[in-house]
Amino acid sequence: MVGTFYKVRYKGPGGNQVEESGFLTQDEAIDRLTNTYKAKKASPANRARSERIEKCGQMRLREYTALWRAGQRHLAAASLSHLDSLLQHHVFPALATRRMSAFDHNVVDGFIRTMERNGVGLAAQSNAYDKLKSILLDAVRSGTPGGDRRWQGSESGLCSGQSPRQPSRHGTCNGTIGDPPAR
Structure with a gap:
């Protein structure tokens, strides 16, 4: 199969979608995605957020x-x-x-x-x-x-502007925190 290349798509650092092509094998494409994922997880912003979540969650x-x-x-x-x-x-x-x-x-x-x-x-x-x-x-x-x-x-x-016994004023918060239980 001459001319068949694999493409990968992922979210870049700015949140935009990035597409890369030209991988000859599926394994090369998977390796590229794996390396991108590891680099993203190792970034300082994600580490700081993870530490905050772990600290505050406990x-x-x-x-x-x-x-x-x-x-x-x-x-x-x-x-x-x-x-x-x-x-x-x-x-x-x-x-x-x-x-x-x-x-x-x-x-x-x-x-x-x-x-x-x-x-x-x-x-x-x-x-x-x-x-x-x-x-x-x-x-x-x-x-x-x-x-x-x-x-x-x-x-x-949590429905904004909603108290425990008040129905939702926006009509979009059915069954969420703040809605009175059905009796």
């Missing part, structure tokens, strides 16, 4: 929240006081010792159900949920929960 919610709270410089003193109160009275008693890599929609749903069972008012449920959502979304954006996307849907399963 953190407890209380530890991660302390880091997250330090970054909330835009909050006024009264807002920080309200945040601390929500964390101490609602979020930490239920979730403080849970590892960040162990969160999923079932954990958050269980948190909401526990608040309901304990007779927490709807406003406090909504506020506590919103703060937990903010913390978890920050963790997802930084790649923390195991580096995967276990929360599906908009913004990794």
